[in-house]
Amino acid sequence: MRKIAVAMAKGGVGKTTTAVTLAHGLAMTGATVVLVDCDTQGQAAGFLGVKPPHGVYEFVTGENRKGEPVSKNSALFPARDNLWLLAGGMGLVELKHRLGEYPRDQRHAVLASALVPKGDGLDYLIFDCAPGWDVLSVNVLMAADEVLCPVAMQAPSLEGLKVFFSYLLSAQKQNPALRLKYVLPTLFDRRTRHSPEVLGQLKKRFARQMCAPIGYNTGLSEAAARGQTIFELRPGAVSAEGYRLLVRKVIEDGKNQETHS
Numbered sequence: 001m002r003k004i005a006v007a008m009a010k011g012g013v014g015k016t017t018t019a020v021t022l023a024h025g026l027a028m029t030g031a032t033v034v035l036v037d038c039d040t041q042g043q044a045a046g047f048l049g050v051k052p053p054h055g056v057y058e059f060v061t062g063e064n065r066k067g068e069p070v071s072k073n074s075a076l077f078p079a080r081d082n083l084w085l086l087a088g089g090m091g092l093v094e095l096k097h098r099l100g101e102y103p104r105d106q107r108h109a110v111l112a113s114a115l116v117p118k119g120d121g122l123d124y125l126i127f128d129c130a131p132g133w134d135v136l137s138v139n140v141l142m143a144a145d146e147v148l149c150p151v152a153m154q155a156p157s158l159e160g161l162k163v164f165f166s167y168l169l170s171a172q173k174q175n176p177a178l179r180l181k182y183v184l185p186t187l188f189d190r191r192t193r194h195s196p197e198v199l200g201q202l203k204k205r206f207a208r209q210m211c212a213p214i215g216y217n218t219g220l221s222e223a224a225a226r227g228q229t230i231f232e233l234r235p236g237a238v239s240a241e242g243y244r245l246l247v248r249k250v251i252e253d254g255k256n257q258e259t260h261s
């Protein structure tokens, strides 16, 4: 099973769009995928047009917010064929509070431990992280093996990247298996001066991790507003093609990993 965290400290760079679209794209190839929304904004459900009654909070704690026991499986919501969602949302505020009550040396491994039995028969866990950095972000990076970092093609994003790397380095001390695997340029607009410039800088710095850029495309926000992915609303859009390339790259990397292991 591959465990990929879509993470970046800066907000509004396309994390949720990427996590949802990648998860759906992988599921469309027949892979079994669980998308774990670790953002209190809980937008992944809306982007997929579903309203799960339960989510990460219930999955981790085994109870609903009234304190009644719920089965973990009831928290996994079937969002599409082969794609299950563990929804985020305001329950995560309470979850973060609870995580803070764990002993210091245990609080960062709670999500990873909760997810362990779910590994059987699953091909991908895709985590959508919140912007910023908190106990839940650290939990995600303890549960994941790979990080996909969306970077908006604007100058301030590169600043955000430096900050994020310092977080990543501290997470790697606790989870040495964690790798920055993909850098995904997002909101790329070749008509601006910034986008090609920033893309050039990224390519120099992250030759190995670089993915093909996702262009600026209003179809992505339109799709999200309608609760569809771009593959459903506009499969012919350039951004859909960009995300298909990402899906293919992730699958190919998995095959190469198997060959070399």
Ligand SMILES: Nc1ncnc2c1ncn2[C@@H]1O[C@H](COP(=O)(O)OP(=O)(O)OP(=O)(O)O)[C@@H](O)[C@H]1O
Pocket: 010, 011, 012, 013, 014, 015, 016, 017, 018, 039, 041, 043, 129, 130, 131, 186, 187, 188, 214, 215, 216, 217, 218, 220, 221, 222, 224, 239
């Ligand atoms: N390539 C793109 N072109 C145009 N709009 C995009 C693109 N990618 C994402 N968007 C839009 O930008 C907004 C922010 O995207 P998204 O929610 O995916 O970012 P985020 O990094 O998850 O944000 P946050 O940090 O607030 O969770 C959304 O309205 C989304 O539809």
